[in-house]
Every structure is written in C-alpha cells, then in structure tokens.
Amino acid sequence: MNNTINNVAIVGGTHGNELAGVYLVNYWRNTEPQFITRASFSTETLLANTKAIGLNKRYFDSDLNRQFSAESLANMNLSNYEQSRAKVINQQLGPKGNPKSDLIIDLHNTTSNMGPSLLIPQQGEFYDLLAIYVREMMPEAVVLLDEDHIANQDHHLLSTIAKRGVIVEVGPVPQGVLKHEVNEQMAKMTGIILDFVELYNLDNLPQLPSSTDAFRYLESLTLPVNDKNERMGMVHKNIEGNDFQPVKSGDPIFALFDGTEINYQGDKTVYPAFINEAAYYDNNLAMSLCEKVVINNPR
Amino acid sequence: MNNTINNVAIVGGTHGNELAGVYLVNYWRNTEPQFITRASFSTETLLANTKAIGLNKRYFDSDLNRQFSAESLANMNLSNYEQSRAKVINQQLGPKGNPKSDLIIDLHNTTSNMGPSLLIPQQGEFYDLLAIYVREMMPEAVVLLDEDHIANQDHHLLSTIAKRGVIVEVGPVPQGVLKHEVNEQMAKMTGIILDFVELYNLDNLPQLPSSTDAFRYLESLTLPVNDKNERMGMVHKNIEGNDFQPVKSGDPIFALFDGTEINYQGDKTVYPAFINEAAYYDNNLAMSLCEKVVINNPR
DSSP states (O other): OOOOOOOEEEEEESSSSSSHHHHHHHHHHOOOGGGOOBBEEEEEEEOOOOOHHHTTSSSSSOGGGGGSSSSHHHHTTTTTTHHHHHHHHHHHHTTTOOOOOOOEEEEESSSSOOOEEEEEESOOOHHHHHHHHHHHHHHTEEEEEEEESGGGOOHHHHSSSSEEEEEEEOOOOHHHHHHHHHHHHHHHHHHHHHHHHHHHHTTTTOOSSSEEEEEEEEEEEEOOOOOOOOBOEEEOOOTTTTTTTTTHHHHHHHHTTSSOEEEOOOSSEEEETTTTTGGGGGGTEEEEOOOOOOOEOOO | OOOOEEEEEEEOSTTTTTTHHHHHHHHHHOOOOOOOOTTTBEEEEEEEOOOHHTTTSSSSSSGGGGGGGGHHOOOTOOOOOHHHHHHHHHHHHHHTOSOOOOEEEEEOOOOOSOEEEEOOOOOOOOHHHHHHHHHHHOOOEHHHHHESSSSSSGGOOGGGGSSSEEEEEEEEOOOOOOHHHHHHHHHHHHHHHHHHHHHHTTTOOOOOSSSEEEEEEEEEEEEBBOTTTTOOEEEEEETTTOOTTOOTTTTTTEETSSSSSOOOOOOOOOOOTTTTOGGGGGGGGEEEEEEEEEEEEEO
C-alpha cells in the first residue's frame, strides 16, 4: 500500500464545549494557515459539531464521537442531529473503508489532569514512529493506546473514518473554558504531528530512540452505586488528579459518602486516565485503567 | 435587635451543576442530620434549583442566584422557572426584609482555584467575628467580602433573603463533578460556621485573634473582545489558577490569540478571584479583582 499522507484533516469541536480545538481551528483557518501547512500534503480543517459549539454543549442529541462505526454510518434510521452530522462528515473526510483523508487529527479537551496526551486507536508502524517522535519532541506528552480490543470498522470515533487517525487530548480544563496553557500544548502537539507527517512522507525522519513508554487502555471503572443506581461515593482524593500514576492492589480508590473507602482489588499495578472526567458522569464512569507498555522503534 | 440565631437554613443546588452542596445536603438530610444540628438553633435544609439539579445544569431558564433583589421578588411579571422558584424560596426562607430564617448558608462550587472560600455579602459584627473564627479554625480558608457597593435589598443573591447570609464557595471543580477533597472542605467549613453560631448564641466564643486578612471585591474584568464581540484572547497562564495572588501594574493578564499580551494597567496591586470561572463565560467575565483588607475583631 502507498504510505504517503496526501490529505490531512484537522478537526475541532467534535465535542462542542471542548474549546481549545474550536478556537485553534478557527485561528489557523482565518489567521495563521501557515501553522498547519506543509509542502508534502494538503491540510483541511473542520468544525465537527457546529450546533453543539453554538450551544457550548458536548452534544445536542447524542455524543458525535460515538457515531462512526461502519454499522452506525450505514444505518439510515439513526437520524438525530449527531447521527446525521456523522454521515455528512463521513462523506466529507471518509468514507470509512475507502477514505479521501489519509490522516485525521481530532482535537479534544478533558477535565482530567492528563496533560497533553496523544490517543492512538490503531496499530501500525506509522503510529509507533509517530508516538516515539512526539515523545522525543515533547517529553511532557503522554501516549495512550486503545488499539487492541476492537477492529477499526467497529471503532465509533470520528478519527477512525480516515486511513489513519489520532486524537490530541489535553487537560485539565473545565468544559466550556479556554486555558492559555492548554491551548499552547494542543497547538504544540498538533504542530509536532504535522512535522512528523512531513518527515515521514519525505522519508527524512531523524534518528529516533529505540523505544518509548506508553499506556494501553484495559478497562473502565464505574463509580459505586446502590440498588437504585444512585452514586454511593466518589473518586478518592489520593487518586483525583493523578492520571497516569500507579495504583496498586489495596490502594484506596473510592471514598464513599458514609466515610468508608473502597480499595483497588486488581492483582497488578494499573495507571488510571480520564479520572473523574465530567463528560463521563452520565454513565457513572470513574476512570479508565491502563497498563504501562513500551513502544519499540520498528525501524 | 435580638441577635440570637434561631433558624438556620443550609441550601444546596442553587446552581444545579455544583454538586458538592447537592450531595452534602442530601447526605446530611438522609443519613447524618447530627452533623448540622446544634442545641441553640434549628436547622433546615433546602435543594434550591431542583429542576436544574435534575438536568445537571447551572439553571433552566435563568440564573436562580440573580433573582432575589427586593424588586425582582416583587415583580410578578418575572415568571420563568427560576424567577418563580425564587419567589417560592423567598416565601419559605424569607421573606426578604422580614425573614423567618436568621441565617442562610448557601453552598456553591467554582471551577476557579479558590480553595475553600467564605463569601460575605453584608457588614456587621456577626460577620467580622465569623470571618475571624473561620480563619482561626481553618487557616486554609479565604474570606471574600462583597458588602460595600450595594444595599442588601438590592442584592440579588439567595443568601440575602434571610436576616444574615453567607456563601460557602469551594473550588476548583468542573461543573457536574464531585471531588472528594472539595466535599470535605465544604463540609468542614459548614460545620465550623454552625459551631460559630452555637458559640455566638451562647455568648461563649473563645478568645479570638485581634484581626484576620480578607479580600474585598472591587470590580470585574471582561475578556478582550473585537468589534463583533468575539473573544480575542484568554486569561494569561501566569494568572490562571492563581486566585488571590497579587497582580501588579504591568503584569501580563490576557494572552491574545495572535500571540501578544495585555498587561494589567491599574495603579495598585490587586488580587483576582473567580479566575476563568466557566459559568461566567456567557458574560465574557474573566475574573473579579479584589483588594486585600484586614478585618478587625470588633470585641
């Protein structure tokens, strides 16, 4: 297969209240297009959930970033605002399976203390090299892999409709808020990814380290609830804000309202991400547990 | 006037997505009423904006905590959900000017890094003693005064319908999120206020310091906007998260998207609060500027 990246799409506002991507896409589009321009590929920009952006909400009817599995895209009965918008975006940047876009960079914010994170939903040499390059150029960046448990056709993320896709996820920032440092980190990581693509296309990558550390998603933990599905507690203060820090068996993980604690019971050390993310409260999700892994340089 | 506090009302959920107060009021009401009970006064609890709590939103039609001026309460043409709810709450805990409640403690969260703050919207010996007592028992607490610029009848806050009222404001926490430490700080400050009222009623206050430091609200700063009222920048990263830290003339205060900075131009040192508060984005408010003041022990 031809590995050259000819068309890159940078997407903001997939969630309407994650403002860094919305502002950066508008800024690059209107004021500084040279920031996202490189010689070896074309770049287009998209504001994905325009209605939710206008409302400063995550979504209008349903989460746009859960509508891009091949099955959902083919199901014409899924017709609410985001389900319709997904089909239009798939037409514009996809279609999934035979896409016009070679790479989507989808810009997101989280209320969790995840710093600048690169989320990678697929496997391959391109991604391994990208992860090592980003970590080399931006050591404060974290790489989070979620590419093992699901086929790309079944992935429901917007970033999976192109040939390749990544998510730039930066926090902590409350929903609907712009933070200077968060904007800077998002712009920096996006620029580094574009630099990488340019060097990758030109087969001109610098000498890179033989490996880099990363995290791989294992499973989600839900908040403890009673038999009426009411929350009985919250994320323990020892965990709060400590995304990507180790949690060992026996460590307190939830604080119940009655003053008692629930300890982590797993048999191996895990590393939580998306700790206490505001947008996941609808589903009572408390955090994502990850394992620490090593990405080896494939070259 | 009779200074005894006979009836205390603890209010949560005046803003529906500030969860600490909602959860604590429910918990104290259903599980641990002794936490808010003292011998010398009766305590009632209220969840104020029940509809917004159900929706996990700040408000349904308009901000409930802006509906309690004497004029708004008397205007029967103000009839949306929160305007109606305000009149009912005024009936239940007020009425303003001749209230049943001697003290309202209104529980709030902020996305700003204000820690546990006690907001005082009126002047008087009771408040001075309370401020000194709270700071003595909880040195990490901040006292924020907003009692100079407006008569109590014109104050639009829920806490101003009782004879006395204070706001317990704790952050940082994103909207719609419960944080263990924030809940603990809110419960601790509320307990200390109730202890104070008990000692005040019994004329049994301990020896208190001769003064304590506090902050007094001066004015609000708005985000820089262009002639289309679009934001041109954001709070500078040197300011972000540094609530109650000094800002001097010439310090960078806003970072514009074009890379330039705006410096603070005032002639005296100020101390910002509510920096980058998510709920104030509708009005483009960037922060509240305060001066540092000393509260002297009146006894």
